[in-house]
Amino acid sequence: MNRSKLRRGCQITGWIVPSVTLALIPKCPVCLAAYVALATGLGISLPTAAWLRAVLMGLCVAALVFIAARRMRRFLRGWSASKAPEGKE
Numbered sequence: 001m002n003r004s005k006l007r008r009g010c011q012i013t014g015w016i017v018p019s020v021t022l023a024l025i026p027k028c029p030v031c032l033a034a035y036v037a038l039a040t041g042l043g044i045s046l047p048t049a050a051w052l053r054a055v056l057m058g059l060c061v062a063a064l065v066f067i068a069a070r071r072m073r074r075f076l077r078g079w080s081a082s083k084a085p086e087g088k089e
Contacts, residue, residue: 017063019060022060030046
């Protein structure tokens with residue numbers, strides 16, 4: 001596999017994972033507590049589930065903002081390089 005294809009796949013995965021996680025986080029803490037209990041066999045309290053939900057949402061949003069900022073920085077760097085005037089000889 002080509003190195004550039006691998007890099008592109010990692011970039012796409014970087015966008016997909018936090019987006020899908022954010023979309024699949026349950027909207028109510030009771031549902032999150034039920035999912036945790038089903039997945040692990042451990043019960044968590046409602047305040048803990050609410051806190052966990054907020055932390056997961058914050059992490060997903062932070063990851064998406066970081067990825068978008070990095071992408072924008074690369075775009076602006078390439079854009080400014082293409083708009084730079086050529087040197088006089």
